[in-house]
Amino acid sequence: MLKKDSNIFEKINKYLTKKGHEMCLSIYLKDYNSNNIYIRFDYVSKLSVYKIVWVDLNFLDEKHLEDYISMQMVTKFLSLKIVEKMTEKEYENSYSYNDEIIGDRVEILSYFQNIHEYIFDRFLPLELDFLIDPLAMIFSYLPRSMEVFLNEIFAKFDHQEDKYNYLKPIKFDLFKDDLNKLFDYNLRQAGEKDFQNDKVSFLEKIDNRYVAIVDGKTVSLVIIELIDDEHILMWCNCKCDTYCKHICSVIKAIRNKKFNNFYKVSYTGQEKSLLDKVTVGNFYLCFGVDGDKILLITSQGTIFPAHIMHKNKCVFEVIEDDDDCSLSKYLKELSE
Numbered sequence: 001m002l003k004k005d006s007n008i009f010e011k012i013n014k015y016l017t018k019k020g021h022e023m024c025l026s027i028y029l030k031d032y033n034s035n036n037i038y039i040r041f042d043y044v045s046k047l048s049v050y051k052i053v054w055v056d057l058n059f060l061d062e063k064h065l066e067d068y069i070s071m072q073m074v075t076k077f078l079s080l081k082i083v084e085k086m087t088e089k090e091y092e093n094s095y096s097y098n099d100e101i102i103g104d105r106v107e108i109l110s111y112f113q114n115i116h117e118y119i120f121d122r123f124l125p126l127e128l129d130f131l132i133d134p135l136a137m138i139f140s141y142l143p144r145s146m147e148v149f150l151n152e153i154f155a156k157f158d159h160q161e162d163k164y165n166y167l168k169p170i171k172f173d174l175f176k177d178d179l180n181k182l183f184d185y186n187l188r189q190a191g192e193k194d195f196q197n198d199k200v201s202f203l204e205k206i207d208n209r210y211v212a213i214v215d216g217k218t219v220s221l222v223i224i225e226l227i228d229d230e231h232i233l234m235w236c237n238c239k240c241d242t243y244c245k246h247i248c249s250v251i252k253a254i255r256n257k258k259f260n261n262f263y264k265v266s267y268t269g270q271e272k273s274l275l276d277k278v279t280v281g282n283f284y285l286c287f288g289v290d291g292d293k294i295l296l297i298t299s300q301g302t303i304f305p306a307h308i309m310h311k312n313k314c315v316f317e318v319i320e321d322d323d324d325c326s327l328s329k330y331l332k333e334l335s336e
């Protein structure tokens with residue numbers, strides 16, 4: 001989140017006004033995928049041209065604005081197209097807030113004729129379709145890396161919302177909310193089946209995260225993170241680009257309190273660099289072995305198989321084992 005919010009816009013405006021800019025349209029991507037980007041479509045009367053101006057507010061030194069404000073002249077043809085689109089009709093102000101969304105706000109201010117505001121969260125509402133062309137034309141002047149924002153903003157028009165909502169916090173009560181909200185009938189059935197067949201082989205709450213392993217043809221790692229009292233972030237490493245049956249089965253397991261702690265191991269070898277990224281405090285989460293490798297989970301949420309032996313020595317020590325001490329026994333056998 002941006003702290004300096006309010007007066008930075010005044011400063012930028014002052015700077016641009018001095019340069020002869022008149023603001024016609026501004027687009028503020030506020031905490032959008034953690035970015036804060038301010039974009040303007042300005043008229044420079046002494047040159048009789050329109051310019052696109054953009055500033056990445058996350059990387060801005062207020063004392064050297066000139067080094068951080070980028071601008072680009074717009075062709076006459078495109079300028080006229082943008083002006084034409086924005087003035088063909090007087091569109092009413094529009095505020096589409098969505099309390100299910102954290103961040104990802106877009107604030108568009110239009111200074112053509114009267115001042116108008118169009119504010120929405122994450123996706124351009126269908127009724128604001130008149131903004132598609134102006135936004136696309138303006139973004140065509142921005143660095144290519146900003147295309148990702150535009151694709152996401154337009155997702156409602158391509159029916160791609162699920163793709164973008166996945167991997168972001170959603171408003172969902174992990175214990176009470178209806179699973180229909182996230183999973184269709186088939187996914188719910190498949191998730192239920194996996195849960196009933198004890199496919200959720202590991203499930204543990206560590207700090208504000210539930211970490212789980214779901215067995216199947218391949219092993220799936222599911223992480224459910226509690227963002228605040230109302231929002232959670234859910235993620236699975238399988239190929240689905242949306243909420244999958246593995247996540248569904250893990251929610252079932254959480255609701256039924258079917259916990260099964262991970263093994264915890266520590267690394268006793270010398271070459272730590274490879275393993276540094278796997279650490280959760282002083283230990284590693286582990287869900288078993290595969291031949292001469294131990295299966296660890298990285299703090300970024302990936303599965304990391306590591307060699308158990310190094311120069312004929314076992315380089316892992318078991319901190320927490322299951323009741324049968326099976327991991328300790330396995331490591332011992334391997335070392336002998």
Ligand SMILES: [Zn+2]
Nearest residue numbers: 236238244246
């Ligand atoms: Zn999955």
